[in-house]
Structures are given as C-alpha cells and as structure tokens.
Amino acid sequence: MAEILIKNLRKEFGSFTAVESSSFRIQDGEFFMLLGPSGCGKTTTLRMIAGLELPTSGSIYIDGEEVSQKRASQRDIAFVFQMFALYPHMNVRKNISYPLISQSVPRSEANEKVEEVARILGITELLDKRVGGLSGGDRQRVALGRAIVRDPKCFLMDEPLGALDAEFREYMAEELRALHNRMGATTVYVTHDQLEAMQMGDKIVVMNHGVIEQFGRPQDIYDKPATLFVAEFIGSPPMNFLRFEGALEAGAETVRMHHESLPVPVQREAFEGQMVYGVRPEHVRFSDTSRYRGEVLAVEYLGTTQIVTLHTPDGELKARVPSTQRVQPGEPVGLDFNGATVSLFDEQSGRALRSALNEGVLSHG
Structure with missing residues (x-):
C-alpha cells in the first residue's frame, strides 16, 4: 500500500x-x-x-x-x-x-x-x-x-x-x-x-x-469546526447559530448577548464585529437558574431522546435532551451552555475564531 x-x-x-x-x-x-x-x-x-x-x-x-x-x-x-x-x-x-x-x-x-x-x-x-x-x-x-x-x-x-x-x-x-x-x-x-x-x-x-x-x-x-459551512454540514441536527454583534478581548471567557453573559472557550485574539455563537443541540441544557431564556416551539420525540425547538432573543435553536425531560410548546425555559463545547465564528469570513481549544485543529489544507 x-x-x-x-x-x-x-x-x-x-x-x-x-x-x-x-x-x-x-x-x-x-x-x-x-x-x-x-x-x-x-x-x-x-x-x-x-x-x-x-x-x-x-x-x-x-x-x-x-x-x-x-x-x-x-x-x-x-x-x-x-x-x-x-x-x-x-x-x-x-x-x-x-x-x-x-x-x-x-x-x-x-x-x-x-x-x-x-x-x-x-x-x-x-x-x-x-x-x-x-x-x-x-x-x-x-x-x-x-x-x-x-x-x-x-x-x-x-x-x-x-x-x-x-x-x-x-x-x-x-x-x-x-x-x-x-x-x-x-x-x-x-x-x-x-x-x-x-x-x-x-x-x-x-x-x-x-x-x-x-x-x-x-x-x-x-x-471544533473550522468554518460555518463545516459546522452546519456536519451533524444531525446541525450546529445551532445565534448571531450578535460585539467585541472580544484576548483571554475572554464570556460574550455579551442580549444583555446576558454566555460562556465561550478562552479566546486567543481580540475581535470586534458580527459574530456567530455556535452550539451543538446535544450541548444545550435546560436550567431553572439561567437568565438566558427561550420559549419551546415544538418537540420531536425520538425514543430515548427528543429534539426541542426553541425561540430565543438571538434566533431559533434546537436542543437534544432526554425524552424523560418533560416540556410543552409555549413553555419558557432557561438555557445553559458549556463554554468548552461552544464555537465562535466571524460571520463575515465564516471562519472560526481561534481559542485555546481549537488552536492547531483549524486546518484548511
């Protein structure tokens, strides 16, 4: 060979x-x-x-x-x-x-x-x-x-x-x-x-x-998808995208979105402009204590898991949660994210912003 x-x-x-x-x-x-x-x-x-x-x-x-x-x-x-x-x-x-x-x-x-x-x-x-x-x-x-x-x-x-x-x-x-x-x-x-x-x-x-x-x-x-295209093409359902405008300093661990702070991987470089907050459906968690809220739009039962579609102030997203977790359309829920599982993208270029977690992974040929 x-x-x-x-x-x-x-x-x-x-x-x-x-x-x-x-x-x-x-x-x-x-x-x-x-x-x-x-x-x-x-x-x-x-x-x-x-x-x-x-x-x-x-x-x-x-x-x-x-x-x-x-x-x-x-x-x-x-x-x-x-x-x-x-x-x-x-x-x-x-x-x-x-x-x-x-x-x-x-x-x-x-x-x-x-x-x-x-x-x-x-x-x-x-x-x-x-x-x-x-x-x-x-x-x-x-x-x-x-x-x-x-x-x-x-x-x-x-x-x-x-x-x-x-x-x-x-x-x-x-x-x-x-x-x-x-x-x-x-x-x-x-x-x-x-x-x-x-x-x-x-x-x-x-x-x-x-x-x-x-x-x-x-x-x-x-x-750790390198681009918005990869994040959307890989995964079923694909990665969720929440769009916002803001500024990041090198070393930042959170971003401000709709007056709330959401966690991100530690950023290597400063950035300012239009960004996309990416999170996989299986990494979305419901939390009674979270101040970042969403409203349940639909529930799709898949046996051991269910896909819950939610409306948030920054866009629609899907969560993959255990089917034992009971939610109903119209119900408000708190949403919690783990910064280590989040991807941040520059919306204009479509490229992932470099963090301590994806450094060395973002290969483009």
Missing part, C-alpha cells in the same frame, strides 16, 4: 474552477474520506488521483512517485464506482478474475486469487452465478472483489454504497471498514453522507465550491 500526497492541486473546466489549490496527505493504510455536497469538487479530486482527469496544475504523489501526468493504467490503483460496472454476461468468477486475465496472469494463479478474495468477501457460494441475478449488496461485493484481486497500491471509491437502501448501506459500511482493517489498505472514499464519513473515516477532508474547508480527524471536525 502507499502514501498519497496532494500539493496545490487545481482543476479548471474552461472558466469554471472545480478544485482550487488543494493540499493534503493521506497516510499509508489510512481510510480517507472526501466529503462534501454535490458539485464541491470531491469526485473531481478523486478522478485526478486515479488519472481519469489530468490536473490543470499541482502535483500528485503515490508511494513517493509523481504521477499527475501519468495515465490511470500506470498508477497501480483500483477504482470502485457507485454503479457497479460489472459485465452482466459473465459469472462472478469471471468478473473478479477479469483484471488478472487481461494482464496475462496464469489462469491457475488467477483462480487461486479469486478464491481467496471470495473468502474474504463472503461470496464463495456466488462464484458460478451470473451477476445479473444478484442483489445490490452482492453485486457491490463482486465489484470490490474485482478491485482488490490485483492487490493495488491504493483503492479509490466514488460513493460505492450510494445505490443501496439505507439499512443495507449501513451494514455494508461496517463490512467495508472491516475489510479495510483486514487488508491494511490505503483507501480514498468519496461521499456526500456526513454520517458515513464520520462512521468510516480515519481522516476527513470537507470540501465546498472546490475549496478545502477543513481537514482532520472526525472528532476534531465535529467538535
């Missing part, structure tokens, strides 16, 4: 810039996620790593070798698409062995490798069946088998579970991560599903409009 290094990668299609100055490193054996909404540049980035698109500028290194101008066939990678791209007139065995046979691998050696891959994927009993009669999950396993049978330097996957229903997609995500762990593979995986990225990835690049918004571990991206 191999390390992948991306330096100042850029891709233009005429006057449209699909990827702008992307730089990041994928460690050997890492499960790496490219995450973002449709049109953000994640698939274009993956296709450039694969050699299916040539970059306008920048460099791509695979296992220390500069490959940005090399054809896909010269990069020793395996690509798994969302649509299974199997040969319907062939059985499973022939589909998996096709890359080996096309490289003139002796048939006995190819059959041995196919049997090994089938055991890993749990599809030994399907080897002699036509792929046209298989379920979506089994066809995806066959597509994975055809990719891993060559033992390439890295695997590139473009939303490989997107065509599956929700329940089976979650099951296959677990299977795919377990397969990755067994093989110790370097895997680059494109998805628009933030839950899938958080569940499977060792590292995540979050992209928007061709630009890397944040790069890091799933927990860091969730707990």
Whole structure:
C-alpha cells in the first residue's frame, strides 16, 4: 500500500474552477474520506488521483512517485464506482478474475486469487452465478472483489454504497471498514453522507465550491469546526447559530448577548464585529437558574431522546435532551451552555475564531 500526497492541486473546466489549490496527505493504510455536497469538487479530486482527469496544475504523489501526468493504467490503483460496472454476461468468477486475465496472469494463479478474495468477501457460494441475478449488496461485493484481486497500491471509491437502501448501506459500511482493517489498505472514499464519513473515516477532508474547508480527524471536525459551512454540514441536527454583534478581548471567557453573559472557550485574539455563537443541540441544557431564556416551539420525540425547538432573543435553536425531560410548546425555559463545547465564528469570513481549544485543529489544507 502507499502514501498519497496532494500539493496545490487545481482543476479548471474552461472558466469554471472545480478544485482550487488543494493540499493534503493521506497516510499509508489510512481510510480517507472526501466529503462534501454535490458539485464541491470531491469526485473531481478523486478522478485526478486515479488519472481519469489530468490536473490543470499541482502535483500528485503515490508511494513517493509523481504521477499527475501519468495515465490511470500506470498508477497501480483500483477504482470502485457507485454503479457497479460489472459485465452482466459473465459469472462472478469471471468478473473478479477479469483484471488478472487481461494482464496475462496464469489462469491457475488467477483462480487461486479469486478464491481467496471470495473468502474474504463472503461470496464463495456466488462464484458460478451470473451477476445479473444478484442483489445490490452482492453485486457491490463482486465489484470490490474485482478491485482488490490485483492487490493495488491504493483503492479509490466514488460513493460505492450510494445505490443501496439505507439499512443495507449501513451494514455494508461496517463490512467495508472491516475489510479495510483486514487488508491494511490505503483507501480514498468519496461521499456526500456526513454520517458515513464520520462512521468510516480515519481522516476527513470537507470540501465546498472546490475549496478545502477543513481537514482532520472526525472528532476534531465535529467538535471544533473550522468554518460555518463545516459546522452546519456536519451533524444531525446541525450546529445551532445565534448571531450578535460585539467585541472580544484576548483571554475572554464570556460574550455579551442580549444583555446576558454566555460562556465561550478562552479566546486567543481580540475581535470586534458580527459574530456567530455556535452550539451543538446535544450541548444545550435546560436550567431553572439561567437568565438566558427561550420559549419551546415544538418537540420531536425520538425514543430515548427528543429534539426541542426553541425561540430565543438571538434566533431559533434546537436542543437534544432526554425524552424523560418533560416540556410543552409555549413553555419558557432557561438555557445553559458549556463554554468548552461552544464555537465562535466571524460571520463575515465564516471562519472560526481561534481559542485555546481549537488552536492547531483549524486546518484548511
């Protein structure tokens, strides 16, 4: 397997810039996620790593070798698409062995490798069946088998579970991560599903409009989002935003909002202007003693928890609280926040204000 290094990668299609100055490193054996909404540049980035698109500028290194101008066939990678791209007139065995046979691998050696891959994927009993009669999950396993049978330097996957229903997609995500762990593979995986990225990835690049918004571990991206976009895109429900204007001094631990002081992480730098106070729904607490008040608008029961929508003087927010906590629409409640779980943003730039808690986490490529 191999390390992948991306330096100042850029891709233009005429006057449209699909990827702008992307730089990041994928460690050997890492499960790496490219995450973002449709049109953000994640698939274009993956296709450039694969050699299916040539970059306008920048460099791509695979296992220390500069490959940005090399054809896909010269990069020793395996690509798994969302649509299974199997040969319907062939059985499973022939589909998996096709890359080996096309490289003139002796048939006995190819059959041995196919049997090994089938055991890993749990599809030994399907080897002699036509792929046209298989379920979506089994066809995806066959597509994975055809990719891993060559033992390439890295695997590139473009939303490989997107065509599956929700329940089976979650099951296959677990299977795919377990397969990755067994093989110790370097895997680059494109998805628009933030839950899938958080569940499977060792590292995540979050992209928007061709630009890397944040790069890091799933927990860091969730707990300390670098931008308003990341804070809203990651999480379900997303982070709450309360907007206000004010001034902060370096070392400040509170902000004034609607004549009340609310806690924030210790600030590294002074700031003055329009700000956004960000807090995750699960970090909103109800408190009889708090002077910062909200009014319950709606309650959504989710079993062990409930989502409570509230109106506050500075905007609407949602709280995720235990379902045993009884609240009714129209009821006034006090709201309490833990400064260590709060994010502050400059509304104009959309960037997080640096604090002692997020210093070193706010990576933008």
